Amino acid sequence: xxELPEVETVKTHITPLLLHKKIxxxxxxxxxxxxxxxxxxxxxxxxxxxxxxxRRAKYIICYLDTQQLLILHLGMSGKIFIKxxxxxxxxxxxxxxxxxxxxxxFIFNDVRRFGxxxxxxxxxxxxxxxxxxxxxxxxxxxxNATYLQEKLQGKKQNIKTSIxxxxxxxxxxxxxACEALFLAGISPHKEACLLKxxxxxxxxxxxxxxxxxxxxxxxxxxxxxQIVNGESGYFQHEFKVYGRENKSCHVCTNTIRNxxxxxxxxxxxxxxxx
DNA sequence: CGCGCTCCCTGGCCGC
DNA sequence: TGCGGCCAGGGAGCGC
Numbered sequence: 001x002x003e004l005p006e007v008e009t010v011k012t013h014i015t016p017l018l019l020h021k022k023i024x025x026x027x028x029x030x031x032x033x034x035x036x037x038x039x040x041x042x043x044x045x046x047x048x049x050x051x052x053x054x055r056r057a058k059y060i061i062c063y064l065d066t067q068q069l070l071i072l073h074l075g076m077s078g079k080i081f082i083k084x085x086x087x088x089x090x091x092x093x094x095x096x097x098x099x100x101x102x103x104x105x106f107i108f109n110d111v112r113r114f115g116x117x118x119x120x121x122x123x124x125x126x127x128x129x130x131x132x133x134x135x136x137x138x139x140x141x142x143x144n145a146t147y148l149q150e151k152l153q154g155k156k157q158n159i160k161t162s163i164x165x166x167x168x169x170x171x172x173x174x175x176x177a178c179e180a181l182f183l184a185g186i187s188p189h190k191e192a193c194l195l196k197x198x199x200x201x202x203x204x205x206x207x208x209x210x211x212x213x214x215x216x217x218x219x220x221x222x223x224x225x226q227i228v229n230g231e232s233g234y235f236q237h238e239f240k241v242y243g244r245e246n247k248s249c250h251v252c253t254n255t256i257r258n259x260x261x262x263x264x265x266x267x268x269x270x271x272x273x274x
Numbered sequence: 275c276g277c278g279c280t281c282c283c284t285g286g287c288c289g290c
Numbered sequence: 291t292g293c294g295g296c297c298a299g300g301g302a303g304c305g306c
Contacts, residue, residue, distance in 0.1 A: 003299060034282075034301085058300075076300055077284080093284085112283045114300060157277060166301080173299055242299095262278060265297085 002058060002074045004138065004171025005211055009218030010080055011055045014106070017082050018050045018062065022101040030095050034075065034116045037096075044119060045070070045098060057134050057170035067122040071130070075114030081107040135168040138207055143169055145201040152192040152200075159195060160188035161262040163207065172207060175242045176214070178267045180206040182241045187273040188266045189259075241267040 002010070026045035028037050038044070044066075052063040062070040072080070085103040096108040096117055108117055120128055135151075136142050151168045152159075162168060164177050172180070181188050183206040186199060195203070240250060244267060245258040254271035 006299080073300085075283095076298070110283095111285065112298085112300095114282070116301095155276085161277085164300095175299055263280080264299095 002078070003173035003176050003211075003214075004058060005176075005214035005218050007055055007058045007060060007074065007171075008215050010074070011053060011060050014060075014080055014082060015053050017100065017102070017104055018106070019053055021050055023048045023050070024099040024101060026096070026098045028096045028117075029090070033095060033110060033113050034073075035118060037117065038119045041119065044068070056131060057137075057166060058173075059130065061125075063122065069120050069122055069125060071116070071118050071120060072108065073116040075110060075112065075116065077112040078108065078110040078115035081109060083107065133167050135166060135170050138169050138171055138211055143204060143208070145197050145204050148200045148204055149195075149197055152195065155192035157192050158188060158261050159186060159190045159192045159203075160266055161264075162192040163203070164262075164264075169207070171211065174264050174266075175239065176207070176210050178242045179240055180210045182268060182273060183210065185273055187270070188261055188268050190274075241269060243267065 023045050024047075026042045028041055031037060045064075048068075049065040050062050050070075051065055054061050054063075058073060060072040062072070064070060072078075074080075083105050085099065085105050088105045088107075090097075091107075091109065093111045094107050094109045095113070098106040100106055108115070125131060136147065148169070152162060155162055160177050160181060163172050163180070164174065178188065180203065184199070184203040186195065186203060241256050244256045247256050248254065249256055249269040249272060252269065252271045254269050256267055256269055258265050258267050260266065
């Protein structure tokens with residue numbers, strides 16, 4: 001489900017329910033998601049207060065009052081639900097829950113279990129293997145054509161796979177990579193190192209624009225905490241190319257194509273994207 | 275070393 | 291209605 005905008009939306013919506021609140025109890029219903037849960041996870045969390053919540057790449061980071069961090073990653077299909085305690089019954093694929101001050105239940109649900117939930121020490125954040133090699137955030141000044149050009153120097157890889165590389169720029173997943181490349185008029189197949197600075201400038205702009213718009217939309221569409229998963233906002237987007245194989249391009253009426261790049265579906269218009 | 279491929283897992287959908 | 295095959299928004303790890 002989530003690329004950066006969805007994760008950001010989830011973060012925004014869970015923040016008021018978690019921030020400065022005490023975790024009364026926690027419980028996990030399987031020993032692991034993508035990685036093993038820490039031993040005594042439930043005991044460690046019980047009684048903790050959430051001091052701060054932030055996002056880095058597609059990770060949500062909850063700062064606890066013990067200098068520990070609860071790290072969440074939604075993978076492909078992860079969802080967070082916040083329900084009133086009185087309405088709660090354990091659902092299928094609910095892997096982890098926390099009972100919160102204020103009679104709320106926080107639920108981590110993940111069908112495909114590519115998600116991740118773990119605890120690390122606050123002081124280890126920068127050096128942790130999950131974080132230490134991450135590229136820069138796309139919605140910052142540092143993400144610009146100069147930076148991207150430097151990173152793509154000598155890269156024979158196609159441009160689409162490159163902008164999805166979390167070690168270069170974080171948060172751009174398959175959908176927004178397709179969409180941003182379409183808006184920039186750049187073929188997903190193009191060798192990354194061949195792009196000129198002016199093209200990269202446009203690409204950077206379109207990535208930022210695509211993500212920012214999606215965040216705005218996600219933020220405005222989710223009103224109900226029953227659906228704290230970003231999904232309701234997600235498919236409301238009118239994608240220009242994503243999922244539109246064999247349909248006609250909105251700009252030139254050519255047929256949208258889909259080919260695999262690094263194993264991922266890549267939708268594009270061969271007429272509009274060179 | 276850079277890059278592409280495969281795999282992790284479940285469920286939905288499509289065609290037969 | 292049932293079943294097999296294919297697909298899915300992420301990311302790690304392996305081998306060439």
